[in-house]
Amino acid sequence: MIIGAPREVKEDEYRVAMVPAGVRQLTLAGHELLVQTGAGKGSGIPDSEYESEGARIVETAEEAWSAQMVVKVKEPVETEYKYFREDLLLYTFLHLAAAPILARKLMETGVIAIGYETVQEPDGLLPILAPMSEVAGRMAVQAGAKYLEKEHGGRGILLGGVPGVSPGKVAILGAGVVGSNAARIAVGLGARTMVLDTDLRKLRRMEEIYGGRVETLISNPHNILAAVSEADLLIGAVLVAGAKAPWLVTRDMLKEMKSESVIVDVSVDQGGCVETSRPTSHSAPTFVVDSVTHYCVSNMPGAVPRTSTFALASATFPGIFQFAEKGIDKTIQENYDIRHGVNVADGNIAHPRVSGSLGLPCKFPEKWN
Numbered sequence: 001m002i003i004g005a006p007r008e009v010k011e012d013e014y015r016v017a018m019v020p021a022g023v024r025q026l027t028l029a030g031h032e033l034l035v036q037t038g039a040g041k042g043s044g045i046p047d048s049e050y051e052s053e054g055a056r057i058v059e060t061a062e063e064a065w066s067a068q069m070v071v072k073v074k075e076p077v078e079t080e081y082k083y084f085r086e087d088l089l090l091y092t093f094l095h096l097a098a099a100p101i102l103a104r105k106l107m108e109t110g111v112i113a114i115g116y117e118t119v120q121e122p123d124g125l126l127p128i129l130a131p132m133s134e135v136a137g138r139m140a141v142q143a144g145a146k147y148l149e150k151e152h153g154g155r156g157i158l159l160g161g162v163p164g165v166s167p168g169k170v171a172i173l174g175a176g177v178v179g180s181n182a183a184r185i186a187v188g189l190g191a192r193t194m195v196l197d198t199d200l201r202k203l204r205r206m207e208e209i210y211g212g213r214v215e216t217l218i219s220n221p222h223n224i225l226a227a228v229s230e231a232d233l234l235i236g237a238v239l240v241a242g243a244k245a246p247w248l249v250t251r252d253m254l255k256e257m258k259s260e261s262v263i264v265d266v267s268v269d270q271g272g273c274v275e276t277s278r279p280t281s282h283s284a285p286t287f288v289v290d291s292v293t294h295y296c297v298s299n300m301p302g303a304v305p306r307t308s309t310f311a312l313a314s315a316t317f318p319g320i321f322q323f324a325e326k327g328i329d330k331t332i333q334e335n336y337d338i339r340h341g342v343n344v345a346d347g348n349i350a351h352p353r354v355s356g357s358l359g360l361p362c363k364f365p366e367k368w369n
Helices: 020-028 047-052 061-065 079-083 102-109 129-147 178-190 200-213 222-228 266-270 304-324 328-334 351-358
Strands: 002-005 032-036 057-058 070-072 089-092 112-115 169-173 192-197 216-219 233-235 261-265 287-288 292-295 344-346
Touching: 002 047, 002 061, 020 032, 020 047, 020 351, 032 047, 032 061, 047 057, 047 304, 061 079, 070 192, 070 304, 079 102, 102 344, 102 351, 129 178, 129 266, 129 292, 129 304, 169 178, 169 222, 178 192, 178 200, 178 233, 192 200, 192 222, 200 216, 233 266, 261 266, 287 304, 304 328
Parallel strands: 002 032, 002 070, 032 057, 070 089, 089 112, 169 192, 169 233, 192 216, 233 261, 261 292
Antiparallel strands: 112 344, 287 292
């Protein structure tokens, strides 16, 4: 199989979908890798490393996209739509619930599009999304702490406090991978930490790990409002795989937050769990609504590309290798996880939650059942 790895073009995206070790394993198995020049630069991987492992360095995105299978990090942007075609297998983060135009372009062109974020194991775990969620969860507290500083428009709060002075309060909506990693950092800093979720099992796990250092609450409108009003830093860590994130914090609730407090909405790539959230970039990461700073960068792990690239590649490579060795049809038929990752195929939305979010019919190809 010919596999292409184009350079990412989304603003402030420095990750790359393929690392030299993966190139070596694929080329030794007889497959061809087309890596666009400079694709790994942001992650500290020069073209020469790819070349030494057997990749062919190509100058243009068009050449990289000419492959049978294209692997990326972030969803394609408008300038990349021209490369879509019927015989293309696209393997990347898609987040189509928040990208209806992209979804329709994929449908119109007949691309087989598999979203990393919906590749799912039988027990519900999301093996490719998980490492990026770990990074984003840990970064969320780091970003929030920065924007609580007065210099950055915050309340002038040190989350960990000092002897004789109360620490700041962090409220985390969601106790999944993002939320648990955010709690780990918040507790480590010494902040007063509250985690809300609808799943009692997750809350019990938090209690077992942190004991009295984390306050756990069932997520409902009453408790969310209380958490919002108390928080110096509010972290949105809500995920429904493939679906648009529900608005748990409304515009009216925002008025109950402390002036110059901070929201970090990690859910923004799925539409955000705060009504006032909208995607931002690393170069312009924040905006203010009702005296509350919103940090809504939709590709947070892109700020630490060296860590993120290698973590992501470890999770995506098994699927890439299986596609290369077995082909598209057999891989999707045999691999439960990847079958659940199919978002678009044969001109239709193929994932029920994506179709529900977009208001479009769902049709999964019979040949893969």
